Amino acid sequence: DTAVSQTPKYLVTQMGNDKSIKCEQNLGHDTMYWYKQDSKKFLKIMFSYNNKELIINETVPNRFSPKSPDKAHLNLHINSLELGDSAVYFCASSQGGATGGYTFGSGTRLTVV
Amino acid sequence: DAKTTQPPSMDCAEGRAANLPCNHSTISGNEYVYWYRQIHSQGPQYIIHGLKNNETNEMASLIITEDRKSSTLILPHATLRDTAVYYCIVRPSVAGGTSYGKLTFGQGTILTVHP
Numbered sequence: 001d002t003a004v005s006q007t008p009k010y011l012v013t014q015m016g017n018d019k020s021i022k023c024e025q026n027l028g029h030d031t032m033y034w035y036k037q038d039s040k041k042f043l044k045i046m047f048s049y050n051n052k053e054l055i056i057n058e059t060v061p062n063r064f065s066p067k068s069p070d071k072a073h074l075n076l077h078i079n080s081l082e083l084g085d086s087a088v089y090f091c092a093s094s095q096g097g098a099t100g101g102y103t104f105g106s107g108t109r110l111t112v113v
Numbered sequence: 114d115a116k117t118t119q120p121p122s123m124d125c126a127e128g129r130a131a132n133l134p135c136n137h138s139t140i141s142g143n144e145y146v147y148w149y150r151q152i153h154s155q156g157p158q159y160i161i162h163g164l165k166n167n168e169t170n171e172m173a174s175l176i177i178t179e180d181r182k183s184s185t186l187i188l189p190h191a192t193l194r195d196t197a198v199y200y201c202i203v204r205p206s207v208a209g210g211t212s213y214g215k216l217t218f219g220q221g222t223i224l225t226v227h228p
Contacts, residue, residue: 101159
């Protein structure tokens with residue numbers, strides 16, 4: 001009964017490939033996020049979706065394209081992977097308009113070789 | 114940029130209280146103070162949040178100064194499993210706008226609980 005689940009947990013791929021990371025939450029939240037944690041351990045928001053609508057889009061290369069088929073899912077597709085994309089990607093969810101905490105997934109460690 | 118300042122690291126003996134400070138001198142009236150922690154290789158975990166009043170839950174207590182420019186997270190009886198990076202974050206409470214929902218993480222405080 002995992003609240004926010006991400007797949008895969010680990011992803012190793014070559015430069016230039018296209019890959020996707022999937023995220024699902026069963027909390028009934030209406031807002032989902034993608035965060036990136038780089039090698040220096042800084043956590044930065046990439047995207048936020050509320051009821052399938054994009055509401056936050058930080059300065060992320062357009063090789064990154066989030067897709068939200070419904071409010072329980074937010075997938076991240078990355079085209080033409082580069083070495084600098086290597087990081088841990090965290091999905092999170094919250095109830096928009098509420099002040100409660102966010103629930104994060106366990107992360108996907110992406111390694112580009 | 115993060116609107117909070119935290120010490121980079123702290124130590125605490127197991128069983129003792131861990132008091133983690135945070136400065137947020139530019140906090141606005143509609144901004145909450147949130148605390149999260151990240152245990153090695155795991156996703157951040159929500160601990161507690163507050164606006165003006167002190168708060169307590171099963172994990173911790175949050176003490177916010179009267180002027181709201183600083184706060185302290187208290188883990189009353191630290192255990193080895195509390196070793197983690199602790200993040201203090203301010204976040205607006207009003208819905209709408211592009212900043213709503215965005216958590217801006219700083220460097221946090223590495224808390225090491227030792228036997």
